[in-house]
Amino acid sequence: MIKKIYIGNIATYIPGVEFEPKKINFIYGANGTGKSTLSKVLSNEISSSECNIEWNTGTKEDVIVYNKGFVEKNLQIHKALKVCFSLGEENTEKKREIEEKKNKIEELLKLNDNAQSTIHKFYDEQKKERNNIEDICWYIQKQYGEEFKSALTGSRSSKRNFCDKCIEVYTSLKEDKVLSLEELRTRYKTVFAKDASKNNKYLNLPINEINLLDTNELLGKMIVGKSDTPIGRFIEYLNSSDWVKLGVEYAKKVDGKCPYCQRELPLNIQEDIEAYFDKTYEENKSALSEYEKKYKLMIDKIKKKIQDIEQNKYLYIDNTKFDNKKIFLLSK
Template structure:
């Protein structure tokens, strides 16, 4: 490299390089020459000196110094100057643009051109993707139109629902109509089949007011709460045989055996069938009969009357409940009616058995089961059926209006079926 001073006055009189690139220690150049030539092998520091003179404010030259004779600016032509001021176009080899400003503009243009090419590539890919999505959408739409039309042809044959689908005679108008209306917020509670049955019930000769079903009544429920079943019924404790009977605990057996005693016993007595001795005397017979006194007999008679009344009340509950199960509004409750009736019947039969046990063993407490809940459970099923009957009878009173309402509900049901197929297609179409 070389540097030249202006006119006859040297520009640089002294140059110090230190702590940069190959200058590990300070190197000093003092000159009084107008033209100075610096040469050397690669890496000796020629380029770093030219870079220092080109931009001495660079932080890497903080320990370098130069002494100037004049305040004129220093012009440097080196590789850095070339990179900053010359732009070599890739498309036009050998053609250069001079000036730093022009180079910057050319670089921006090149960058923008590259970016434009990238964006055009992305746009092309997006267009291809859009085309693919559009084709898929059209395929799905055709399939949806066909499926919607199947629903139409299914229900248009139904005379009950024909009014719901009127004026929709072609595939595309039907589908376009569905795309414009609002989808039902939720699935209708009643099925189309259920609505059809309701509409059938309101039309024709069979559409007549229905009587309510009677509830079951069991008047013997008070018997189940009778305190006598919790009492211990015993004989006359003043009888001579009372202690013996109580000790043996066989009062029930003794009471049944009284009927086998001879009606007339003389003073000599009758032989015992077990020991064959004349132990059965009139005094013994009187003592046994005295044990089962009037109070005891009255309580036993009361139990017998209770048993009779309870059995009569039980037979007031019908064994055959066909009158309930065969009713047109009881179809969904046949199983429940059968189950509740069986539970009630078994409970009543069980209580009859408990009463019999109390009569046979009056000393032992024998509580009955309450039939209140079982009876109420059966009657609740009847109540539910009667509610449907009442609603039906009310509909009959305003038949025409209710038929129109059912047709509207049927239309919503059909629309719900449509939207299960059509919703996804409509959602996709709105993207475009």
């Protein structure tokens, strides 16, 4: 039980008030005299160093206060049913949270409705603009469609189809490539003339084959014979293996004499020279000869393609640029 209560320096309790309550107490007064303040001090809603409650047992006990604050926390008035529910402080808080979330949902639904309204308005404007574009395109089609009908086959069946075709072409059109009406008429008459003939696109040059030939390892290899013999070292010293090789073939026809000076050849020199030009040398020489044939065939193939292009006289080729590039290519 409470032994003594002291309240000071808050609300109407200036100066402070101290009293010892009985087992049952009746406190009354006009509005603003401090009744609610006293209940808030008892329920610990107001905590101040100027206020103190002393207990008989010396130990603080639970205090239950029924006031306006208790009603707000624990009672829920249902307007529709005109009844009052006691929910407890925790449940009342949950109820309040539910109401807040309901209000939030209503706000979001309102925002969604506004967004949907904006989207529909945008679609309506888009549809209106599309109709305007279709009308403009169709008006132009009526002016020039018949004049260019062969170029517009399949696009003049309806406003929508013609507009779709115009948009498709426009997205790929480069500004610097736009032709005047007179230029279009000239090209149209050329392309759709009754005596017009079709030019097939010329075939590309065999660049991949050329690149493969240019990477042949023989191009970076010196083809020589065996250098581990005295005659081999001498031939390499002179750097004249081709000259000596040619001499060997002639020496077979001059009965033991040097094909160059006609003197008698030393014994076994013919065999030593032939040994210098061993199997590896012959294989490399043969491979190089084969490579040379393939390269010549490739050059002839390129020249033939260039000649075919020149003879066909393709209208879409800039002949001046073509001639300059042809000269540069053949020089390589």
